[in-house]
Amino acid sequence: MAFITENCTFFELTDDMLAACQPFTCGNDDLDDFFANDATRYAHFLMGKTYCFRLNSDPTKIVCALTLSNDSIRIYDLPRSRRDYMKSLTHHEKPLRRYPGVLIGRLGVSSEFAGQGIGSEVLQFIKGWFFSSSNKTGCRFVIVDAVNDPEVIAFYEKNGFINLFSSEEQEFIYTGGKKSQPVELATRLMYYDLLEMRKKS
Numbered sequence: 053m054a055f056i057t058e059n060c061t062f063f064e065l066t067d068d069m070l071a072a073c074q075p076f077t078c079g080n081d082d083l084d085d086f087f088a089n090d091a092t093r094y095a096h097f098l099m100g101k102t103y104c105f106r107l108n109s110d111p112t113k114i115v116c117a118l119t120l121s122n123d124s125i126r127i128y129d130l131p132r133s134r135r136d137y138m139k140s141l142t143h144h145e146k147p148l149r150r151y152p153g154v155l156i157g158r159l160g161v162s163s164e165f166a167g168q169g170i171g172s173e174v175l176q177f178i179k180g181w182f183f184s185s186s187n188k189t190g191c192r193f194v195i196v197d198a199v200n201d202p203e204v205i206a207f208y209e210k211n212g213f214i215n216l217f218s219s220e221e222q223e224f225i226y227t228g229g230k231k232s233q234p235v236e237l238a239t240r241l242m243y244y245d246l247l248e249m250r251k252k253s
């Protein structure tokens with residue numbers, strides 16, 4: 053783990069920066085379009101903040117872009133066994149209906165730099181940032197709606213993320229699908245428990 057630490061600088065993505073940088077392409081057209089055209093509007097309305105790592109040797113190159121916002125995991129309507137498991141993760145003085153977290157709404161690594169460990173390094177950066185004692189709010193989980201593609205799911209699993217639901221059928225119903233409909237999920241809800249960071253430190 054070192055490429056972005058040694059070769060990049062972290063910035064909030066702005067319109068001026070987008071105008072000064074080469075187009076960012078991560079291989080997913082929807083994500084590329086979001087970063088180019090929607091990200092700064094999300095920031096303006098405080099709906100999501102987009103950050104990027106730019107290459108020090110050529111600051112017109114965005115190596116990675118990510119969008120973060122506050123989120124939570126709904127506990128009260130999870131399937132019973134999963135709900136019991138989630139409840140076992142914390143104290144019980146007053147049952148919480150939702151557990152706080154930060155959502156990685158978007159994440160893309162430039163195709164030029166893909167497959168070199170940068171995505172994993174960025175996930176490690178996000179974990180450290182929100183586990184930090186200087187974080188202003190309670191934040192127990194890093195949450196992601198991961199693109200439902202085996203390679204992307206494997207990428208998050210490799211980085212310690214767990215599916216909230218053990219089956220796609222359960223998740224389909226939780227997200228509003230009807231039992232009579234065919235199960236189709238564009239994304240899978242996954243989380244990383246930031247208390248894992250305490251075990252490592």
Ligand SMILES: CC(C)(COP(=O)(O)OP(=O)(O)OC[C@H]1O[C@@H](n2cnc3c(N)ncnc32)[C@H](O)[C@@H]1OP(=O)(O)O)[C@@H](O)C(=O)NCCC(=O)NCCS
Nearest residue numbers: 078080160161166167168169170171172198199203204207
């Ligand atoms: C998914 C993504 C962020 C991973 O970043 P990365 O820097 O390539 O990730 P790493 O090098 O740390 O890990 C690579 C692993 O991710 C997986 N992967 C998923 N998509 C990949 C892609 N397009 N290119 C290369 N690896 C990819 C590989 O299986 C690889 O597994 P391995 O380590 O067993 O070889 C990046 O490939 C990307 O931006 N993809 C397009 C956008 C996307 O799907 N974003 C996820 C939205 S939830």
